[in-house]
Amino acid sequence: MWAADLVLAHVTAHFRHTLSPVITEIRPTRGLADLDLPEAWRRRELWYFLAWRDIKVRYKQTFFGAAWAVLQPVSLAVVFSIFLGRLVNVPSEGVPYPAFVLTGLVPWTLFASALSSSARSLVQSREIISRVYFPRVLLPLSAATSHLLDFVIAAVVVVVALLIYGIPPGLAVLLAPIIGLQAFIVSVAFGTLLAAVNARYRDVEYAVPLLVQVWLFVTPVAYPASLVPSNWQWLYGLNPMAWVVEAYRWSMLGTPAPDGALLVSSLIGTGLFAWAAAIYFQRTESILADVV
Amino acid sequence: MSSDPPVITTHEISKKYRLGTRASYGRLTESLARLPAKLVNRAAKTPASDFWALRDITIDIARGEVVGIIGRNGAGKSTLLKILSRVTRPTSGRAELRGRVGALLEVGTGFHPELTGRENVFLSGAILGLSQRAITARFDEIVEFADIGPFLETPVKRYSSGMRVRLGFAVAAHLEPEILIIDEVLAVGDAAFQRKSLGKMSDASKGGRTILFVSHNLAAVKSVCTRSVLLEKGSVVRDGIPHEVVEEYLRRTGEMSFVSLADRLDRQGNGAMRFVGAWVEYRGTPSDFVVTGESAVIALAFETSAHVSNVDVTVGLFDTLGSGALFLGSEMAGASWSVVPTTGVFRCAIDKVGLLPGTYQATVMATLRGEPLDWVLNAFRVQVEEGDFFGTGRLPPNGYGPVVQDHEWTLGER
Numbered sequence: 001m002w003a004a005d006l007v008l009a010h011v012t013a014h015f016r017h018t019l020s021p022v023i024t025e026i027r028p029t030r031g032l033a034d035l036d037l038p039e040a041w042r043r044r045e046l047w048y049f050l051a052w053r054d055i056k057v058r059y060k061q062t063f064f065g066a067a068w069a070v071l072q073p074v075s076l077a078v079v080f081s082i083f084l085g086r087l088v089n090v091p092s093e094g095v096p097y098p099a100f101v102l103t104g105l106v107p108w109t110l111f112a113s114a115l116s117s118s119a120r121s122l123v124q125s126r127e128i129i130s131r132v133y134f135p136r137v138l139l140p141l142s143a144a145t146s147h148l149l150d151f152v153i154a155a156v157v158v159v160v161a162l163l164i165y166g167i168p169p170g171l172a173v174l175l176a177p178i179i180g181l182q183a184f185i186v187s188v189a190f191g192t193l194l195a196a197v198n199a200r201y202r203d204v205e206y207a208v209p210l211l212v213q214v215w216l217f218v219t220p221v222a223y224p225a226s227l228v229p230s231n232w233q234w235l236y237g238l239n240p241m242a243w244v245v246e247a248y249r250w251s252m253l254g255t256p257a258p259d260g261a262l263l264v265s266s267l268i269g270t271g272l273f274a275w276a277a278a279i280y281f282q283r284t285e286s287i288l289a290d291v292v
Numbered sequence: 293m294s295s296d297p298p299v300i301t302t303h304e305i306s307k308k309y310r311l312g313t314r315a316s317y318g319r320l321t322e323s324l325a326r327l328p329a330k331l332v333n334r335a336a337k338t339p340a341s342d343f344w345a346l347r348d349i350t351i352d353i354a355r356g357e358v359v360g361i362i363g364r365n366g367a368g369k370s371t372l373l374k375i376l377s378r379v380t381r382p383t384s385g386r387a388e389l390r391g392r393v394g395a396l397l398e399v400g401t402g403f404h405p406e407l408t409g410r411e412n413v414f415l416s417g418a419i420l421g422l423s424q425r426a427i428t429a430r431f432d433e434i435v436e437f438a439d440i441g442p443f444l445e446t447p448v449k450r451y452s453s454g455m456r457v458r459l460g461f462a463v464a465a466h467l468e469p470e471i472l473i474i475d476e477v478l479a480v481g482d483a484a485f486q487r488k489s490l491g492k493m494s495d496a497s498k499g500g501r502t503i504l505f506v507s508h509n510l511a512a513v514k515s516v517c518t519r520s521v522l523l524e525k526g527s528v529v530r531d532g533i534p535h536e537v538v539e540e541y542l543r544r545t546g547e548m549s550f551v552s553l554a555d556r557l558d559r560q561g562n563g564a565m566r567f568v569g570a571w572v573e574y575r576g577t578p579s580d581f582v583v584t585g586e587s588a589v590i591a592l593a594f595e596t597s598a599h600v601s602n603v604d605v606t607v608g609l610f611d612t613l614g615s616g617a618l619f620l621g622s623e624m625a626g627a628s629w630s631v632v633p634t635t636g637v638f639r640c641a642i643d644k645v646g647l648l649p650g651t652y653q654a655t656v657m658a659t660l661r662g663e664p665l666d667w668v669l670n671a672f673r674v675q676v677e678e679g680d681f682f683g684t685g686r687l688p689p690n691g692y693g694p695v696v697q698d699h700e701w702t703l704g705e706r
């Protein structure tokens with residue numbers, strides 16, 4: 001009879017508007033099932049609304065508005081071009097350095113801003129967390145999602161800039177969104193982990209900007225990955241963003257495609273982050289409303 | 293399966309808080325420093341700081357019941373609602389809720405000040421569990437209920453607190469869940485809006501919904517609820533017909549808030565009249581606190597051993613540093629009694645408490661033509677809780693004394 005009830009609960013949950021009753025079970029924490037991913041999927045409208053809110057609020061009182069999506073990577077690209085491109089003469093796979101670094105900065109900016117926002121998401125929403133239930137995973141997820149729009153804007157502007165620059169992207173450019181998606185997935189996985197740690201230890205808030213800066217240098221944004229000695233490539237590749245940036249540049253500029261091994265280690269790295277995030281987030285979620 | 297199982301069943305729900313972890317969060321270094329000790333000895337955690345907010349709560353609630361949960365501050369009422377609305381998990385025990393649950397632990401949950409009223413209806417609705425389609429379908433109704441007409445496209449940060457409350461409640465009232473969980477939201481808004489909200493609640497229960505709500509408003513509990521549960525120190529001490537449970541609650545708080553003065557020896561005066569007890573009342577019932585901006589009564593029970601008339605009764609309130617905060621006096625306020633019975637109660641009614649939150653020591657004195665009959669220093673304490681004195685949700689900053697004063701601002705020409 002109990003089993004029948006549980007099955008019923010799952011079935012009715014999918015047809016909640018037509019069938020009754022929905023059964024909610026409340027009990028102490030019971031491991032990874034607490035992440036409640038089916039419920040998160042059912043509440044996907046909230047994912048959308050929270051991301052929409054973040055985008056709206058971010059640009060509501062800004063002067064440049066969505067132009068910030070482009071200003072961020074462009075200003076960094078200018079700095080890198082002057083100091084690393086001109087003064088240090090960093091190689092750029094036969095592509096003009098400014099185009100090389102600007103292209104790399106597009107997925108990087110998505111990653112960096114999505115990571116920072118999702119790391120802050122739980123603490124920022126502590127009011128809601130202590131007053132209403134919904135799958136908490138939606139908070140870091142939607143915080144990261146809100147940066148996808150910036151990414152799309154920046155990506156389109158850069159494609160236009162490349163056309164003007166006389167470096168028209170090839171057909172591979174069609175794969176750029178998928179590569180960008182991997183940057184998004186990495187930021188969600190790691191951001192979710194950081195968000196949970198931040199709920200308990202506010203050190204994270206101070207550590208994240210530093211982390212992002214360091215991460216920028218262990219990612220081939222301002223230099224090509226080929227500079228890294230080949231026997232260290234596997235370790236270098238565990239940084240999931242290494243493959244992302246290299247692959248993104250390949251799709252846009254036709255620079256050498258990253259090694260298949262780099263993709264494998266990127267996926268392994270992402271998996272490790274996601275696994276750690278799932279475990280730690282679940283542990284924190286059970287006490288979230290009490291500690292955040 | 294029986295034909296009509298309870299809508300809510302809880303089985304021995306308990307919730308433990310580790311004291312200190314609720315208010316403050318840890319620093320990573322501290323946790324890392326504790327780690328070796330934890331690895332060596334798992335019992336190194338200090339159990340002495342544990343606090344049980346709830347202990348073995350087992351209740352069944354049937355469809356259509358309107359259950360009012362009452363109890364003193366810290367009795368576990370809000371914790372119970374938080375567990376049933378899944379905001380937090382129980383430490384042990386289990387519960388089952390049959391039906392869609394809507395929880396309203398705060399009015400305007402998820403409102404963002406930068407967004408407009410319209411945008412916030414959708415956002416808050418989504419957070420509370422309404423689908424976009426459902427919000428669209430009920431949008432006009434929500435706006436009408438909230439009565440904010442022309443401000444729909446204005447950012448909520450420019451709303452008055454009353455408008456924000458109305459809009460928040462309007463969204464929540466249109467959730468139409470099968471189980472509605474409400475925490476003290478009826479205490480906000482003006483009287484007309486409160487009536488409207490109460491009406492909406494009884495409509496909901498007539499429609500077969502189950503409602504669970506926490507309130508300090510005992511009159512509302514008695515008039516709206518079909519059942520009431522009294523919590524004390526995390527346990528159910530009484531469960532039944534509202535007016536009986538409310539009476540039990542009053543008896544218990546009355547006993548606790550009553551301060552006997554009969555046996556106090558540290559008093560002065562000729563003893564023709566003696567104070568034998570004191571208490572404060574909040575919302576018409578004995579209470580262990582009063583609220584800034586709301587009415588209150590200070591009651592002084594007395595006995596006389598001689599014929600007494602035209603007595604002047606005074607109460608002086610002092611803050612924790614011993615500075616005078618407020619003086620209340622019967623003669624000063626224009627009251628006089630030509631006949632004082634041998635025993636009775638002087639009641640000092642305050643329309644709108646003008647003291648800021650805090651603890652005040654009360655000194656009571658009775659004099660007859662300047663001669664003290666009875667005088668007790670630090671006779672009892674008055675605990676003042678935070679309240680919305682000005683209806684703006686704001687109180688003065690610290691450092692400007694203990695008193696709030698009604699006032700009005702105008703702008704004119706020079």
